[in-house]
Amino acid sequence: MGLIAFLKEKFSKKNKDTKVDKYQEGLSKSRKNFSSKLNSLSERYKTVNQDYFDELEQILIESDAGISFTLNVIEDVLNQSKRDHITDPKQINEILVDKMFVGYAEKGDIQNDVVFRENGPTVLLVVGVNGVGKTTTIAKLAYRYINQGKKVLLVAADTFRAGAVEQLTTWAERLKIDIVTGKPESDPASVAFDGVKKAKENNIDLVIVDTAGRLQTKNNLMLELGKIKRVMGKEIEGAPHETFLIVDATTGQNGVVQAKAFKEVTDLTGIVITKMDGTSKGGIILAIRDELGVPVRFIGLGEKMDDLEEFDLDKYLYGLCVENN
Amino acid sequence: MAFESLTERLSGIFKKIRGQARLTESNMEDMLKEIRVALLEADVNYKVVKEFTTNVKEKALGQDVLSKLNPSQMLVKIVHDELIELLGSDDSEIKYQTGRPTIIMLVGLQGSGKTTTAGKLAYLLKNKLKKKVLLAACDVYRPAAIDQLDQLAKSVGVDIVNMGTKVNPVDIAKAAKKKAYDEDYHVLIIDTAGRLQIDEALMDELNNIKRDVEPQEILLLVDAAAGQDAVNVANAFNDKISLTGCIMSKLDGDARGGAALSIRHMTGVPIKFTGVGEKVTDLDIFHPDRMADRILGMGDVMTLVEKAQQELDEKEVKHSMNKMMSGSFDLNDMLAQMKQVNKLGSLGGLLKLIPGMPKITPEQQEMAEREMRNFEVIINSMTKEERKHPELFKYSRKQRVANGSGKTMQDVNKVLKKYEQMKEMMKKMEQYRKTGKMPPGGLGGMGGMGGLGGFPGM
Known part of the structure; x- marks a missing residue:
């Protein structure tokens, strides 16, 4: 397992054991979480058999990791256990976590923070279906980068939902930063354009553009996103430089469909998974990474401005599978 | 719309056996496996899926399907009947009080669509059922949630109790109840803040609102895209405040809504409405039989008419x-x-x-x-x-x-x-x-x- 150890070393974050970990705190709130199930499972079985693998399958599916992802990874583990004659449930669990880790890591880079341009504003476009927490996440991201000394501008390009502009404006006031808004029902692309223009004129480091929640089946709204993207690109080269899809941790298998559809119109550069302080495991991110390669960048853990953590794969999988012994 | 993929998959399966003269135990095994995968992909809860496929299998074998001339039709019928049973077998409309206001409380996780649905429900009651409707804005936590409901109230043309964000939600609900009684409203709709079912303080708050306003209906909003955990959420809300129904939101997307079906099955709480879009007119009454028809690709003529x-x-x-x-x-x-x-x-x-x-x-x-x-x-x-x-x-x-x-x-x-x-x-x-x-x-x-x-x- 030299390779796996190496990869883990490479991808896991430093200072793991500092400060009380909100992330683990969030996960530990769920009483019947993945890990405790897995552990109780390994206690019930002295050696593994088909039933054991069936129960592993159930644990993964109940975390929303999806049927095809689950069947594949379980089959991998099953094959390896047969080949290497491994029957100890604890060891099987290790293999499972390792397989998921390597599978995820192999899909490409894992870089959490927004990648800033050398010169001029960096534009971050935030998209997602309705009610996943886009606006709250934007506030958290703004807070994070303000604290890193960046000059941040918010752009309220959700001109559709009642109260959306007010919601983001409230956050801008709390954060004491500028916000660009348009009239209700006005063209979101023109608001976005005004936003990036203003960013250029005011030496802004990071522009975060909020968009209306839209179900990926709404063709005209998806085309609208494409337009927002294009007009920003005209004003600032390469904009948007980052596009985050916000995914609710409670999302089931439709999450993959969502990611696929948004990826087609906006070139997603990352995912922020929200509401991880609940009991949902957010396993859909594994399926999304598996099918589309889009990496998770941040995790939302509550409603306060600082309830945002960088995604740490190692921690996530261990939190899911092995912690809470 | 909601279940098209499940429909497609099931009709794909049925097509496979349509070509075969007889339904055998082994080819039924294949179909059951595919039904299982389809249901799991539709986010139907793991345990519900297990039960469902077992029931279908038992019924199919018990009814001597092997000797039927048209086994695929037989199996369609069994799956269909089972689905209807899973969805609940009757229309579940709201029971309105006579002579005093009917109080409806909307609860759910963050982002499940409570505020939007409050507006839609107000529209439906006002225009279709000619009720005098009052809204109460009790989400004092999410920034601008009250603005949102306020704008919806204006666009629907109903009154709203808006006491700002500095007042305790329980007091807002009580004041709204008083107003509803004093001014002879037919229906009071209480919009509450989104909350996690494990947030004890906020769950207690809901319980307090319930205790003080004694709503006839407590409806849980469930996102059609919700995954496996939806059943736990519904169970927790139901344990704490005894739900009278569910509203499935965002069914205009392509999520298959399997989780909401599981809720019906696991908690016994009926689904009463479905949200099918962002406009105030986009709320439908839920019909389990039609939904089952739709799942099986039999169309939904009544809704269309x-x-x-x-x-x-x-x-x-x-x-x-x-x-x-x-x-x-x-x-x-x-x-x-x-x-x-x-x-x-x-x-x-x-x-x-x-x-x-x-x-x-x-x-x-x-x-x-x-x-x-x-x-x-x-x-x-x-x-x-x-x-x-x-x-x-x-x-x-x-x-x-x-x-x-x-x-x-x-x-x-x-x-x-x-x-x-x-x-x-x-x-x-x-x-x-x-x-x-x-x-x-x-x-x-x-x-x-x-x-x-x-x-x-x-």
Whole structure:
């Protein structure tokens, strides 16, 4: 397992054991979480058999990791256990976590923070279906980068939902930063354009553009996103430089469909998974990474401005599978 | 719409056995496996899926399916019946109080659609059931949630109790109840803040609102895209405040809503409404039997008829029907019809509701919609005279219309051909109407938008 150890070393974050970990705190709130199930499972079985693998399958599916992802990874583990004659449930669990880790890591880079341009504003476009927490996440991201000394501008390009502009404006006031808004029902692309223009004129480091929640089946709204993207690109080269899809941790298998559809119109550069302080495991991110390669960048853990953590794969999988012994 | 993929998958499975003469235990095993995968992909809870497939298997074997002549039909029926049972087997409408306000409380996780649904519910009660509705804005936590409800109240035209964000939600709810009683409102809808079911403080707050206002209905909002954990959420809310129903939101997406079905099964709480869009009009009453039909690709005719009745301008429909029947149907009528059909929503959504048409792919849908738009552009480029007398069209006129609309001659010909087909069909229909008989094979020949245009008259 030299390779796996190496990869883990490479991808896991430093200072793991500092400060009380909100992330683990969030996960530990769920009483019947993945890990405790897995552990109780390994206690019930002295050696593994088909039933054991069936129960592993159930644990993964109940975390929303999806049927095809689950069947594949379980089959991998099953094959390896047969080949290497491994029957100890604890060891099987290790293999499972390792397989998921390597599978995820192999899909490409894992870089959490927004990648800033050398010169001029960096534009971050935030998209997602309705009610996943886009606006709250934007506030958290703004807070994070303000604290890193960046000059941040918010752009309220959700001109559709009642109260959306007010919601983001409230956050801008709390954060004491500028916000660009348009009239209700006005063209979101023109608001976005005004936003990036203003960013250029005011030496802004990071522009975060909020968009209306839209179900990926709404063709005209998806085309609208494409337009927002294009007009920003005209004003600032390469904009948007980052596009985050916000995914609710409670999302089931439709999450993959969502990611696929948004990826087609906006070139997603990352995912922020929200509401991880609940009991949902957010396993859909594994399926999304598996099918589309889009990496998770941040995790939302509550409603306060600082309830945002960088995604740490190692921690996530261990939190899911092995912690809470 | 919601279950199309499940429908597609199941019809795919049934097609497989349709080709086989007999249903054997081994090929049923395959089907059950695929049903299982389909249900899991639809986010139906793992345990519910297990139970479902076991039940189907038992019933299928118990009923001596192996000896039936048409085993696939038999299995469709068993799956269908099981699904209806899973969904709950009756319509579940709200019971309204007489002589005093009915109080409805909306609860759920963050982002499940409570505020939007409060607006929709107010619209439905006010306009369809002629109730005097009051809204109460009790989400004092999410920034601008109250603004959102306020804007919705204005656009629907109902009153709202808005006490700002500095007042305790329990007190707001109590004040709203008092107002509802004092001023003879029929219904009070209380919008509450989104909360996690494990947030004890906020769950206690809900319990306090419940204790003080004694709502008749406590409805949980469930996102159609919710995953496996939805059952735990529903259980927790139900344990704490005894839900009377669920509303499934965002069913206009392509999420299959399996989780909401599991909730019905695991908690016994019925689903009462479905959210099908972002406009205040986009709320439907939930019909489990129709939903089961829809899952199995049998169409949802009742919903379509209801929708048609609500949306279509009856006078205009009658007028164009009469014109059609009398044979004086022209291109203006064709355009008017197309616009009527457009009012019903996207063509794709509409087609899904019609039995016998579940096989349409998204690409085909888009093509049909594009064709419809093309037709409109082309007809709009014609003179009034030409629209009334399409027989005027010769090469030069066609060329002009093609240039004017930015389309090709071929496109113009297509419109004219479609018109001829429709006119011909109308004639036939009128003949059959007179003789009291329908054409053989029903109106199956009514292809494309022409056929849909004729639908409201049914």
